[in-house]
Amino acid sequence: MEVNEQLIRAITEAVVRQLHADGAQAGRNSGIGQASGPQAAGSAPRSGSGSGQGVTQSLAGKTRMRPKHSYEGAERAKQGTDPKEVVIGVGAAFQTEINATIGGIPLDDVLRNVKAGIEEEGMTSRVVKVLDTSDVCFMALQSAKLSGSGIGIGIQSKGTTVIHQKDLYPLTNLELFPQAPLMDLETYRKIGKNAAKYVKGEKVTPIECTNDPMVRAKYQVKAALMHIIETEQLDPDKGMIVWEGAR
């Protein structure tokens, strides 16, 4: 964890810098809603830590984290028929507005490892982007329902992951990995493997739980911001779209 922390800090700072730039941009470009409020947003980026700044930054009038991505012409994902497939449903900001998990793992690597895990067990994977919900349980359940095997995986852009089965209640699951900052690529690979094993109907031993009792203190505010980025990219009319290689 300690190793990762520096990396996270570096990423966070980069994100914040970009955010301020984007914030100003979004304010100028959008003529909708509250964007016409006082335009002080982004004018006072805070650097460093520890020292009091005297005043807090004004975020009044800022209504978005990122500009809206267009999914015009995107191909709607089809209902699967292949009994060997696992559908991986990724979040709306996945590989577009967000490129690394809250723990700093590149999303390209996350996807590569989940897919590799599935393939190692002799099953096939199909990636879709879920544009009608950012709730990871529903993302996973919808993916499972789309999947020819009835097994699906939901992955939010911050890294939170669920393995789901099409006939379960939405808020239950086969396996849930709620603490995204603790995830590593090995775990993502195991998630792919276990999902494939559920497809095969094997007796599966769930991946061991991990727990950092201070995760909320360190990450919850950042998690909220990342979830806002994801949620504001939703495009419910588009539903679930084909995402394989769509980078």
Place this chain on the structure above:
Amino acid sequence: MRRSKRIEALDARAVNKDGFIDEWPEMGFVAMHSPYDPKPSVSVENGVITELDGKKRADFDFLDQFIADYAIRIDRAQQSMAMPSLEIARKIVDIQTSRKEILEIISGITPAKMVEVINYLNVVEMMMGMQKMRARKVPGNQAHITNLKDDPVQIAADAAEGALRGFSEEETTTGVARYAPFNAIALLIGSQVGRKGVLTQCAVEEATELELGIRGLTTYAETLSVYGTEKVFIDGDDTPYSKAFLNAAYASRGLKVRFTSGAGSEVLMGSSERKSMLYLECRCLYVTKGAGTQGIQNGSVSCVGVAAGVPAGIREIMGENLVAALLGLECASSNDQSFSNSDMRRTARTMLQFMPGTDFIFSGYAAEPNYDNMFAGSNFDAEDFDDYNVLQRDMQVDGGLRPVTEEEVIRVRREAGKAVQAVFKYLGLTEVTDEQVEAVTYAHGSKDTLKRDVASDLMAADDLMKRGITGVDVVKALAESGFVDLAESILNMLKQRVIGDYMHTAAILDEHFQVMSGVNTPNDYMGPGTGYRVTGQRWEEIKAIPHRIDVNEF
């Protein structure tokens, strides 16, 4: 820039690892008041509320409608709304004004009016208010009983020790969801070993939780979540009406229930509608009241990292606890989730509920080391037991716990383990070995226990559900395995559902299975010399912390 060594030392402090963010009302990052919060108003025509907080009935979302129809006393509305918010705030603090009178006034005000009232109170005044408005005369406490391995033997042992230490309620959850029936049974058994009459619940997916309750494997439920905006409700496939229905399902089987809500959930889910956390939480609490449930677990709960990240967030948390009490609801006041790396900050946050006392000061104190807490860490854990006992002794405050001896701890842990072993054997579930019971008896946490065969456990848990095993089967298993007294205790817990008294506001059971609630033991605080005081036998118990100097041996 050359760095100041002073500032470097400060930068390295634990508190600076916490997450802080400036106020941003557009995204809901604002605690007490947002410029977009509505102004209080109400109109009543022909016995129906036709305007609520600046919105006409035709523009109501489903929360507004539910609140207008079920959560506000229409016969009181105009009179209560005419009273200035400042006057209501003063009455809340005034020791000459009784709890009953406040409840009457509050029953007619709207959520936006409530926000106005609370904004007049500083944290000390909120604590004064809570001291008077808490439903039950004697405060209580609740434990979290979980572990990383979902080990049922450890759950039973920690439950027994927790009950011995004074918790009136115990809550478990799972790491792997399908472990739920095992965890529920282990908790049910273990709790009664430690102290008769402790209530237990298993927080899992709502349909599963209901089924465990109906089967008598749990004795109350808490995780019925409500939210302050329509969008977040819909995202969870829910409405206030479906929650009211779920509440009624529990009630139909005589089970105690409370709802759960708290500041920050709408922010975390990206749908705060630019409102303050306090306003959204008021809406949640009105929905809770309208749904007819007796109580709430609130105080930001699992979203505390967000609430604590904004200015006045901790004040807001105490404010929302007070709103629950003002609405006459039982308040299980959170403190159940870690939110700060700083021991100083986490303790200060808890003092707001600890000092005035709430119905449950924690709605989950981790009665295991926090690495085993599957709610991602509580604000206090098993390693804080002695600190907590000393705080009670220092301030002569009843925080719901008591000091224990090592001999008692070992005894109840072993007995709970043995009982689970016997029940698992009788019901044909996975084997619990003697070695496992011994390891758990002396363990601090799951790092000290043996590994279980998870895949076999999960198959047995599935099978248990398919076979329709109920609380009565657990009673039978215990009785026929020689645990007659324990069987009797669990049967007594099941009988509560037929009697129904423990569905009253803020009910807990004493060791004789007698109900103590806001109805038969109401809080009657009206200033010095009244209300609950820590005296007599309870004070003697609190004084007897371990590690006192023995003057005779000095």
